[in-house]
Amino acid sequence: LKIDQSFIRNALNNPDDASIARTIVRLGHSLNLKVIAEGVETKEHESFLIEEECDEVQGFRYSRPIPSDQFKKFAESYNGQLSSFDNQ
DSSP states (O other): OEEOHHHHHHTTTOHHHHHHHHHHHHHHHHTTOOOEEOOOOSHHHHHHHHHTTOSEEOSTTTOOOOOHHHHHHHHHHOOSOGGGGTTO
16 A cells, blocks of 8 residues: 655645554555555655554655666665665
8 A cells, every 4th residue: 555645745744644644554554455655755754654654665765766777786785774875
């Protein structure tokens, strides 16, 4: 189950969007689904979603789109820690 980026983008400033994101995570888990949030652009977005127990995240915090010839290098440089993206 995917949470649209429009809810994540404003979840830190808009209580309604935060509530919607929380509800989607809980709904997905109650149905035994994995939940992924798109539009994660900051460490704060990531922290909010970790706290809410979202299963997966994606967004510019981790990488802008890159050409396929650069993807192998990007993937090999990932050390398995979300903190590796703190300096990007």
